[in-house]
Amino acid sequence: MMRFKALIFLSFAWFSAYTSASEETYQFETDAQSALFFELTKELRCPMCQNQNIADSDAMIAADLRRKVYQLVNEGQSREEIIDYMKQRYGDFVYYQPPVNATTIWLWLLPLIFVFIGIVLVIRSRQQKPVTQDTAKLEAAEKLLEEDK
């Protein structure tokens, strides 16, 4: 019974995924254009919804951006031109790869700094100086032991 229910659920899940994907059908002249379209809609971020790309999102703005990408791809614009077109309108936010600038450089530097600090700490703990023997104290200890006997 359980298995049967799961099967029904799965078939519905598959069905809904299938229908939502087929709402829009875009025709391309070449395979390269179609590949570029799918690549870009995965890398462009929906400005309305947090952390969904425009291929994934059902928001109207995402549909509009998909249509725009389609139009630009069909006009023969290159990958960089389309990304710039979107950035001009929606800022760096719209593209998942952030540009390297004074604020974002820390995204790359901080992990490196942490790794560096970690390595330094490990090396320093390995290099701990051997304990120097204090002969005077040792003798005193021996004496104490002797006295106890």
Place this chain on the structure above:
Amino acid sequence: MRKVSFFVLPLILFVGLAIFLFQGLFSDPREHESTLLNKPVPSFVLPDLMNTDLTYTTEVFVGKVTLLNVWGVWCVTCAVEIPFLEQLKNEGKHIVGLYYDQDIDPDFGIKTVERVQQEVEQKLGQLGNPYAYNIFDVKRDLSLDLGVTGAPETFLIDKQGKVRLHHIGDINPRVWQNKFASVYQELIAE
């Protein structure tokens, strides 16, 4: 000395992280700086919503300070905002609507313009009409060029037709006071 740094270092790290995350609690993830700030409104040729024979271009913004309000009858927050916009209009502010419809899809247009006009008249009849006129963004092209993510959004445009402020979300007395009022006064004085 070693002992001190053993306790102080993690404490500093912890406090730093706490401050960073605490700020995050109050930041609005939907807030992005508009790329159009201090740039002219992108060029467009669009019809008036109520009289489609009339067309508007960027020239309509020249010579006065305009609040360009992106809205639609389907937008719930817009309905909340409109009474306050009307109050601003009554104070003498020039408010222009940028109207777009959800159901007029450029690929599968199913709704007639008459139907849209009817809905708008009904809605503004209920809520009051703050708009001097409405620009009808038929295919949502101008919205895309303006970097609009949804409705409501408002642009404050200066006398040269340049965007000086972009607000995502509704305008209410608090937003007006904190974000718009001083900039608006400056632009009027310019």
